[in-house]
Amino acid sequence: MTLRPNHPLMDGRTANSPLITAYRGGRPSRRPVWFMRQAGRSLPEYRELRVGTTMLESCLKPAMAAEITLQPVRRHDVDAAIFFSDIVIPLKLAGVGVDIVPGVGPVLDRPVRTAEDVANLPELEDGALDPIREAVALTVQELGHTPLIGFAGAPFTVAAYMVEGRPSRDHLGPRTMMHADPEVWGALMNWAADASGKFLRAQVEAGASAAQLFDSWAGSLGLDDYTEHVAPASARALDHVRDLDVPLIHFGTGTSELLGAMLNVGVDVMGVDYRLPLDEANRRLGGRVPLQGNIDPALLGAPWSVLEAHVRDVIAAGAAAPAHVLNLGHGVPPDTDPAVLTRVVELIHSIEP
DSSP, X not given: OOOOTTSTTTTTSSTTSHHHHHHTTOOOSSOOBOOTTOSSTTOHHHHHHHTTOOHHHHXXXXXXXXXXXXXXXXXXXXXOEEOOOOTTHHHHHHTOOEEEETXXXXXXXXXXXXXXXXXXXXXXXXXXGHHHHHHHHHHHHHHTTSOEXXXXXXXXXXXXXXXXXXXXXXXXXXXXXXXXXXXXXXXXXXXXXXXXXXXXXXXHHHTOSEEEXXXXXXXXXXXXXXXXXXXXHHHHHHHTTGGGOOOEEEEESSOGGGHHHHHTTTOSEEEXXXXXXXXXXXXXXXXXXXXXXXXXXXGGGSOHHHHHHHHHHHHHHHXXXXXXXXXXXXXXXXXXXXXXXXXXXXXXXXXXX
C-alpha cells in the first residue's frame, strides 16, 4: 500500500524538508533539530491549555492534541513536530483500564500477569483510533512544510507497564515473566506490538511523515534477553507501517549495548541517548545509518557557555554518521526554560550542515 496522494510526503510538503532529507541520509538545507517531549509540560501555553483536563483526556481531544503538538514548532522553530499523545493511549482505546496518575505515571486497574489475563485483553479496533487520525489531520493541516513525527511505545516498554501495573525501577516483573513463562510473555508482547503498530499506522496514514518507536525501559535488559524476547515484537510493531515507506526511527534509554540489535529490527535511523558519544555509536553501528541525538538534557540548566560547547561537541561527534538530526538524549525536563531551547535551536541552525 502507498500513502494517499495528499499525504505531506506525497504532495511535496515534507519530502524535501531538512528532517526527512537527513533521515534518508541526504544533505539537508539546514541542520535539523527537534526535541523529545518538546510538546508539553515545559511550555506555559501548554500548562494553561491543560487546566482542568487530565493527560489522557487531552490526548483524545483532537483539537487540543493538535494545538499542543503545534505549540513548540511555533515557539522554537524546530524542524519537526512530535505528535502529542502517550504510549498507553492504545491500551485506553482498546478498553484496558489505565490512567496517568500525576507524579506517578501510567497505572493500570489490574496488572496483566497470567495466561488468562493476556487471553482476556481486548483487541484494539480500527474505529477506536479515529480521534488519533483527526488530531493528526488537524496538525498537518497547520504544519505546512514542517513534518510531523508519529510515535508509539515499543512492546517491551508497554508490556512492562502492563505486567507491573505501574512504573517500576528495575522491571523485575516482565524480566521474570519472559523466562518463567515465555509463552505468556510472547503472547503479551504480540498484543502490545499489534496495539502500538495500529496506533502508529493510524498516525502515518493520517499525515505523519516519519515514525519513531520509543523503548524507554529496554535499558534494563541484557543483549541476549533483548534479542530473544523483545526484538521480534519490536519488528512486529514496525511491520504495521513498513509498506507505507516513511522513515522509521528507534530510540531507547540506557541502550548503548543494544544499539546493533535495535537497528536490526529494521529501522532507518537510530536515536542515541546521552550516555554514548555519537561517534562511538556510529562506530558500533558500522557507519550504516543516520543518527539522532544526543544533547544531555541535564545541561539545559547549565550556563550558556557550557551548553553551547556541549552542543558543538555533539555536532562534531555526529559528523561521523551518514547524517545527523540533533535532539536531546532523552526528553525535555519539565523545569526547562523554553527560552534556552529556542536559543539551542538558533545555535544549531546557525551552523552549516
